Amino acid sequence: MQKTDKxxxxxxxxxxxxxxxxxxxxxxxxxxxxxxxxELDLLDxxxxxxxxxxxNIDVAIIASARVGGIGANSxxxxxxxYENEMIALNTVWxxxxxxxxxxxFLGSTCIYPRMAPQPIPESALLTSELEKTNEGYAxxxxxxxxxxxxxxxxxxxxxxxxxPTNLYGPGDNYNIEHGHVLPTLIRKFETMKDEVVLWGxxxxxxxxxxxxxxxxxxxxxxxxENPPDLMNVGSGEEITIRExxxxxxxxxxxxxxLVWDTTKPDGTPRKLCDTSLIRSLGxxxxxxxxxxLAKTVKAYREELASGTLRT
Ligand code: GFB
Numbered sequence: 001m002q003k004t005d006k007x008x009x010x011x012x013x014x015x016x017x018x019x020x021x022x023x024x025x026x027x028x029x030x031x032x033x034x035x036x037x038x039e040l041d042l043l044d045x046x047x048x049x050x051x052x053x054x055x056n057i058d059v060a061i062i063a064s065a066r067v068g069g070i071g072a073n074s075x076x077x078x079x080x081x082y083e084n085e086m087i088a089l090n091t092v093w094x095x096x097x098x099x100x101x102x103x104x105f106l107g108s109t110c111i112y113p114r115m116a117p118q119p120i121p122e123s124a125l126l127t128s129e130l131e132k133t134n135e136g137y138a139x140x141x142x143x144x145x146x147x148x149x150x151x152x153x154x155x156x157x158x159x160x161x162x163x164p165t166n167l168y169g170p171g172d173n174y175n176i177e178h179g180h181v182l183p184t185l186i187r188k189f190e191t192m193k194d195e196v197v198l199w200g201x202x203x204x205x206x207x208x209x210x211x212x213x214x215x216x217x218x219x220x221x222x223x224x225e226n227p228p229d230l231m232n233v234g235s236g237e238e239i240t241i242r243e244x245x246x247x248x249x250x251x252x253x254x255x256x257x258l259v260w261d262t263t264k265p266d267g268t269p270r271k272l273c274d275t276s277l278i279r280s281l282g283x284x285x286x287x288x289x290x291x292x293l294a295k296t297v298k299a300y301r302e303e304l305a306s307g308t309l310r311t
Contacts, residue, residue, distance in 0.1 A: 001029070001059050001102060001222040008033045008057045008100075010042060010091050011064025015171040015211050016106065020063055023215035033057065043083060048090040052098035059102040061218065062091045062144070066137075067108075070199070070267045072178035073134040081136030088144030092159065096151050103159040104222055105148045107141035109232065109273045110134045111163060119274035122163075122230050131268040149229045160227045162217060165234035165273050168292065169211030170299035173310045182208060182293075185245060186300050187311075189254040196249075196256045199264030202242030207272045209235045210292035213285040220283040232273040235285040241266075251293040 001007070007024060011017035012034040024032055033055060040051055042064055052060075066083040073080055088105070095103050109120060114131040116124040130138045141163075148159035172183040179187070181199075188196045217233040239247070245258065275284075287295075303309040 003028050004031060005029070005058035006031045006033060006056060007059045007061065008055070009061045009063060010087075011062070014063060014067075015169055015173070016167065016214065017063035018171050019169060019211040019215040020061055020218050023212070023219055027219055042090055043086045045086075045090050045094070048094045049097065052094050052100060057095070057098070057100050059222065060091065060095045060100050060104070061222075062088070062103065062105045064091070065106075068173075068178045069180040069184060070133050070265060073137055074132075074265065077134075077136030079136070080134070081140050084137055084140030085143055088140055088147065092144060092147045092151070096155060096157055096159070101157060102222070103148065103157070104218060105144050105159065105161040106218075107145055107161055107163045108137070109163050109165050109234070109271055110268070111138045111141050111145070112271075114268050118270050119272045120232070121274040122228075122232060122277060125230070133265055133267050145230055152229065158226075160221065161230050162214075162221060163230065163232050163273070164214045164217070165207040165209050165232070165271065167209055167211050167214055168296055170296065170303070171211075171310065172296070174300065175311050181206070181241065182244065182248070182296075183300075185248040186252060186297055189249055189252040189256060190297075190300065192256055193254075194256055195259055196254070197259045197261050198241070198245055199261055200241065200266040201262055202240060202245065202260060204241050204266040204268070205238050205270045205272065206241065206244065207234050207236070207238050208244075208289055208292070209233065209285060210287035210295070213287050216286070217278065217283055220278075224281070228277060231278045232275050233278060234273040234275045235287075235289070236272075236275055237289055238270070238272040239289070247289065247293060251297045
C-alpha cells in the first residue's frame with residue numbers, strides 16, 4: 001500500500017472503521033474514500049458495483065458488518081448470516097470485478113470451531129462444528145475470507161484477511177441487550193448503582209483487544225508485500241468473564257452488588273487466539289486491558305456527555 005493510494009474504508013462510522021481511518025491519517029494516508037449507509041447500501045449489489053466501477057479504488061478495507069454480542073447473535077442468526085454474507089460478497093467480489101488490486105477483509109475469531117484447540121491457530125478453520133450462538137455471523141465471515149483466498153489464488157489479487165479477537169474501544173455500541181460483553185458491562189456499572197445483573201456463569205474465557213491495536217495490525221498487514229491469507233490478531237491476555245466483571249467494576253468505581261443470571265448463555269467456553277503468526281512477522285499489541293479499560297471508560301463518559309454514545 002502506497003501513501004498516495006486511494007483507499008476505501010467500508011464501515012468508517014463503526015468502531016473498527018473509524019479506528020482504521022484514524023490510523024491511516026496518522027500514518028500519512030490521506031486519500032481515504034468513505035460512504036455512509038445512506039449514500040451506499042452495501043447490501044445492494046448493483047450500487048456497490050457502480051461505486052467500485054466509478055471510483056478507481058486502489059485499496060479496499062472491509063470493516064463493515066452487522067455485529068453484536070451473544071444476545072443479538074443468538075436471537076438473529078438468519079439476519080447476521082444474510083447481511084454479513086451480502087456485505088462480504090458484494091464488497092469483495094465487486095472489488096475484484098472492478099480491478100481493485102488490494103483488499104483487506106476483517107472477520108472475527110468466532111469463525112473457528114467451538115471446541116478448537118487453545119490458543120486457536122489459523123489452521124483450526126473448518127476442522128469441526130461452530131459455536132451455535134453465532135453460527136450465522138461465523139458462516140458469513142468464513143465465506144468472505146474464503147472468497148478473498150480464492151480470488152488471490154485464481155486471479156492473482158492480493159486479497160487477505162485478519163481475524164481479530166473480541167474488540168472494544170471508543171465508538172463501541174453500548175446497547176445492553178445487543179452489545180458485546182465489555183461495553184455492556186461499562187454501561188451497566190455506570191448506570192446501575194445498587195445491583196448489576198450479569199449473564200451466564202462467568203466461567204467463559206475471552207481475550208480482548210483494543211480497537212487501536214487492531215487498526216495498527218491492519219496497517220501492518222497492508223504494508224506487507226505478501227501477507228498470509230489469514231492472520232489472527234489478539235492481545236494474548238485471556239481472562240474469565242468473572243475477572244472481566246471485577247476489572248470493569250474497578251475501572252468504573254462501582255460499588256454495586258453482582259447477580260448472575262445463569263439462564264443466559266455462556267457461549268463458547270474459551271476463545272484465545274494464537275497470534276504467533278502475526279507476531280513472528282513483527283506485529284504485537286501495545287495496549288494492556290487495564291490501560292484500554294481506563295481509556296474506554298473515559299471515552300464512554302465523553303460520548304455520553306457529547307450525545308454521541310451509540311446504544
Ligand atoms: O461479547 P459477548 O456478548 O459475545 O460475550 P461472545 C458473551 C460472554 O459474556 C458470555 C458473558 O459468556 C456471557 O455469558 N456476559 C456476562 C455477558 N454478562 C454479560 C452481559 O451483560 N452482556 C453480554 N453480551 N454478555 C460474540 C459473537 O461472542 O463475539 C460475535 O456473538 C462476535 O459473533 C463477538 O464474534 C466477537 O464473545 O460470546
